[in-house]
Amino acid sequence: MTGLDTIAVDLGSLGEQTDLSSLFDNDHPIELEIGCGKGGFLLRQAQAHPERNYVGVEWANKYYKFAADRMSRWSLTNVRILRTDAKNLVMHRLLPGCLSAMHIYHPDPWPKKRHQKKRLIQPDFMTAAVHTLSMGARLAIQTDHAEYFEQIKTVTSARPELEPIPFEDAEHGTVGEAVETNFEIKYQREGRSFYRLAFRRR
Ligand SMILES: C[S@@+](CC[C@H](N)C(=O)[O-])C[C@H]1O[C@@H](n2cnc3c(N)ncnc32)[C@H](O)[C@@H]1O
Numbered sequence: 001m002t003g004l005d006t007i008a009v010d011l012g013s014l015g016e017q018t019d020l021s022s023l024f025d026n027d028h029p030i031e032l033e034i035g036c037g038k039g040g041f042l043l044r045q046a047q048a049h050p051e052r053n054y055v056g057v058e059w060a061n062k063y064y065k066f067a068a069d070r071m072s073r074w075s076l077t078n079v080r081i082l083r084t085d086a087k088n089l090v091m092h093r094l095l096p097g098c099l100s101a102m103h104i105y106h107p108d109p110w111p112k113k114r115h116q117k118k119r120l121i122q123p124d125f126m127t128a129a130v131h132t133l134s135m136g137a138r139l140a141i142q143t144d145h146a147e148y149f150e151q152i153k154t155v156t157s158a159r160p161e162l163e164p165i166p167f168e169d170a171e172h173g174t175v176g177e178a179v180e181t182n183f184e185i186k187y188q189r190e191g192r193s194f195y196r197l198a199f200r201r202r
Pocket of ligand 1: 034035036037038057058059060063084085086087104105106107108120181182183184
């Protein structure tokens with residue numbers, strides 16, 4: 001079992017600029033999952049790729065603890081779970097070019113009109129997100145919400161640094177047609193449609 005103290009990271013203990021590589025004792029490439037929930041995607045990926053480091057960001061205490069405990073029970077040494085606001089982390093704290101991949105699966109859709117300003121994927125966030133990606137890094141986004149997907153397409157297509165690539169990519173997280181996050185598995189049973197995009201940072 002890897003110590004929970006190592007896996008669950010109190011962001012307050014890191015500097016204003018957050019050097020994610022300081023969380024690991026190697027310089028392997030780092031992939032970030034935003035809103036990792038219960039950590040199903042991270043668990044599978046970290047097991048499959050010990051040569052990569054994974055960081056999950058989750059602000060709900062219940063899920064943060066659940067995911068960190070899960071990684072600890074599997075004795076994974078290449079995962080960290082941060083409890084913080086991913087928007088603030090990406091926009092103000094990460095170092096430029098620090099990520100080899102960013103995964104955003106089923107971001108909260110905030111369907112009511114008056115709540116839509118709370119959506120994560122907005123132009124200011126995407127501008128910052130692009131700068132955290134290294135050249136050639138992958139950005140993958142999946143939602144079950146058709147109207148949010150339209151917004152996501154508009155926001156991402158405004159970034160010339162993002163070159164569209166196929167979403168399905170076994171090397172970077174898909175198993176057949178699935179990414180197998182907890183929400184995807186649940187929504188699949190309900191017969192919902194999924195909308196997805198992937199890009200390479202140029
Ligand atoms: C709909 S759930 C999807 C969870 C997971 N990605 C999946 O597919 O199973 C969205 C998750 O993102 C988290 N979340 C939403 N906004 C966030 C933010 N700004 N920072 C960190 N986590 C966030 C929520 O707490 C929730 O666990």
